[in-house]
Amino acid sequence: MIEYSRQPHYLVAVDCIVFGFDGEHLKILLVKRGLEPEINKWSLMGGFVGPDESPDDAANRVLKKMTGLEGVYLEQMQIYGEPARDPIERTLSVGYFALIDIHKYEAQLNDDYEAEWFLINERPKLIFDHNQMVADARKKLRYKAALHPILFEMLPKKFTIPQLHILFEEVNDTKIDTRNFSRKITSTGLLIKLAEKDKTGSKKGAFYFKLDKKKYAANAQAFLNLVPNLKV
């Protein structure tokens, strides 16, 4: 029988950087690691790739298990494969970033795992190379979000322009002019204005919008340029 004789075999894992938005700040979801080494230290959500699943499958499984959510926006970043990145045994990890509606998560909290949202800039030190993964994920999120309409994935079905505005500023860590932002975002044709207003933030209230799902599906790959003076 044919075989690949004496080639080394490795563990393969996935790690997910889960982003959320609480209306004011960008956050990431971390868990306390449940196995040695570094047990009880904060880490990304991850797990080993099982024998009958692809890495993408594994990432979805891990997210489902730890957040209860399915069909989450998930994007493969890169593989982390330095020989010594895991001190116990050689493990290669496929890094993903996920965008979830933070409110959906809170409704489905899974008590089996000690998970907690952290402000992106006030997160604890993480194990292994997970700090690097987070840095890479932020960069990739910024890059992608400047060109593709993906940040909607972090907002509820009904959202306001000011909410979207703050989210873009958070992700890009920059100020964006209200008028120019509003013009750009509406000119995409992706937004449908609703009659209802969100009165929680101001006396006047801000109109809710929803995504035009058809156009969103068609334009998910389309180029936009939503962030001025973008530095990548």
Place this chain on the structure above:
Amino acid sequence: MIEYSRQPHYLVAVDCIVFGFDGEHLKILLVKRGLEPEINKWSLMGGFVGPDESPDDAANRVLKKMTGLEGVYLEQMQIYGEPARDPIERTLSVGYFALIDIHKYEAQLNDDYEAEWFLINERPKLIFDHNQMVADARKKLRYKAALHPILFEMLPKKFTIPQLHILFEEVNDTKIDTRNFSRKITSTGLLIKLAEKDKTGSKKGAFYFKLDKKKYAANAQAFLNLVPNLKV
């Protein structure tokens, strides 16, 4: 001693889509596979990730071994990890695309491997999921090249605007207006005009240019928009 008990282990490989440009057409470099199964079928350049190297290291090693070239432009695409993608044994493969100066390669041909350049649109069927990898690589190359000045990696040190023009048209499979292209490409400030001319293509001759390496290093991450009406 701590260990990750009874987790499955897999082979991890790398596969490289090597792009080159012969002055007229985009090409890819393929090799005849040297091991079973599918021995003597055309495939991408690849190999297993060794115990003391990262996937990036492995990709560079494979390229060095098969082309003689070092310091090649190499970009990680994604991992291919469907459980049954390799019929013999579960193998995950990290896909890379490489951009090389086809002339440098020809000077250093390695006879240990049966390698051959194929027109991108006239390539043979490849083994496993390598056909999909090539399709993904083309897409990613197009995407990246529309935003970043990477196509220079496929040209000699001295090149002409018409050469660059054809290369952009090839990669994007579209016609680009000469005047607009020239304006855009020169406005990047990345090109330095040389006194010498390339007389091989016309009576008038086309001026050679070279890259401004300092600006290139600084702008490798900078956004351009070199292809009009880009569809990704």
Place this chain on the structure above:
DNA sequence: AATATTAATTGTCTTTTTGACAATTAATAT
């Protein structure tokens, strides 16, 4: 009831970039 307050919403102008168009130039060949 009139006024103050607060955040949401909208508008204009200038500059820059894009895209669509063809004439001119520099060499060699006839």
Place this chain on the structure above:
DNA sequence: ATATTAATTGTCAAAAAGACAATTAATATT
């Protein structure tokens, strides 16, 4: 001297971007 061929360069209108602040719609206050 002229023809030929590909390289090079120019103009204009439309669209997009960027800089800038006034107006509006609600509630809160006097």
